[in-house]
Amino acid sequence: MNILEVEKLKTYFFTEAGVVKALDDISFSIPKGSTLGLVGESGSGKTVTAQSVLRIVPKPGKIVGGSIFFEGEDLLPKKEGEMRKFRGKKISLIFQDPTSSLNPLFTIGEQLGDIVVQHMKLKKSEAKEWVIKTLKLAKLPDPENAIHSYPHQFSGGMKQRICIARALLLSPKLLFADEPTTNLDVTIQAQIIALLKDLQRDLGMTLVMITHDMGIVADMCKWVVVLYAGNVMEIGPIDKIFEEPHPYTEALLKAIPRLDQTKELVFIPGNIPNLIDPPSGCKFHPRCQYAKEICKEKIPSLEDIGDGHFVSCHRWKELNNRG
Numbered sequence: 001m002n003i004l005e006v007e008k009l010k011t012y013f014f015t016e017a018g019v020v021k022a023l024d025d026i027s028f029s030i031p032k033g034s035t036l037g038l039v040g041e042s043g044s045g046k047t048v049t050a051q052s053v054l055r056i057v058p059k060p061g062k063i064v065g066g067s068i069f070f071e072g073e074d075l076l077p078k079k080e081g082e083m084r085k086f087r088g089k090k091i092s093l094i095f096q097d098p099t100s101s102l103n104p105l106f107t108i109g110e111q112l113g114d115i116v117v118q119h120m121k122l123k124k125s126e127a128k129e130w131v132i133k134t135l136k137l138a139k140l141p142d143p144e145n146a147i148h149s150y151p152h153q154f155s156g157g158m159k160q161r162i163c164i165a166r167a168l169l170l171s172p173k174l175l176f177a178d179e180p181t182t183n184l185d186v187t188i189q190a191q192i193i194a195l196l197k198d199l200q201r202d203l204g205m206t207l208v209m210i211t212h213d214m215g216i217v218a219d220m221c222k223w224v225v226v227l228y229a230g231n232v233m234e235i236g237p238i239d240k241i242f243e244e245p246h247p248y249t250e251a252l253l254k255a256i257p258r259l260d261q262t263k264e265l266v267f268i269p270g271n272i273p274n275l276i277d278p279p280s281g282c283k284f285h286p287r288c289q290y291a292k293e294i295c296k297e298k299i300p301s302l303e304d305i306g307d308g309h310f311v312s313c314h315r316w317k318e319l320n321n322r323g
């Protein structure tokens, strides 16, 4: 069963320079209880996807089409008041930047306690216990004392644990973790990944890992959705994505940093397209090593190739019969 089904979603930003088609007709679904990787380079639309599901797209952005079914209910026609019953409680988000998402003026106990008092209708003392319990879940050391400290008193890794706890306060069923390990050093990154894995398993939550790091995806995710310039390029189970990747995914895979290699990270040559006036046909064609005439002319459709694997590429079949 799917916990989330996104169909033909379009989210645009109406800027002075023109209309930025950040999500241009994307469809995918998330099996309940799974860990799904939402991957793509910077600007591909990962954060806007999470913002759209929660209906917190910042201005001048607007969802202009499609549907988002959460446990069978379409979220898009809901009034703002109804959406508040979903945010944090059913669907939650760990923001891309923990430092700016915590309020520097309040202690951890105050800011997390406020959320609990507002939404769970607990007394202050009960709220405090709940916050401490949740900080323990996120393995923050000494939570009884930590609640009296301010965000700047914690290291980057500890701040991220606090943000994870905050996202879990109201026991969501679906959690988006938006690049939760950016700006953390490698050892701390590994600890945060291990924590998210444990939480997903122990709480039976559905987890969406937003990342551009295919190494993290390989380590954590059963399913993958690959975005490029506001389009879905590929969807599939992790083994299929590695065995028979879409040309864009193949390029992302080559960019995995390997600890055993001194070789520098391989970047995909060329630039991410301008989303106001994107390339014709397959948006990846100016950078694709396999591009042919048809790729410039015709938009490929997302084709079902079996076993839950979908690809949007004119040449995928031919390329995967290379032998």
Ligand SMILES: Nc1ncnc2c1ncn2[C@@H]1O[C@H](COP(=O)(O)OP(=O)(O)OP(=O)(O)O)[C@@H](O)[C@H]1O
Binding pocket: 013, 015, 020, 022, 040, 041, 042, 043, 044, 045, 046, 047, 048, 049, 058, 059, 060, 061, 096, 212, 275
């Ligand atoms: N507030 C905004 N105003 C205008 N355009 C925006 C705004 N927010 C996002 N966009 C555009 O939407 C597109 C998708 O952005 P998004 O933040 O989802 O990318 P991302 O995949 O999360 O990238 P990153 O890996 O850098 O976080 C980008 O082209 C971006 O320029």
Ligand code: SF4
Binding pocket: 246, 247, 248, 282, 283, 284, 285, 286, 288, 289, 290, 291, 292, 295, 300, 312, 313, 314, 315, 316
């Ligand atoms: S459609 Fe063409 S340009 Fe696009 S990924 Fe496939 S081969 Fe490359």
Ligand SMILES: [Mg+2]
Binding pocket: 046, 047, 048, 096, 178
């Ligand atoms: Mg982002």
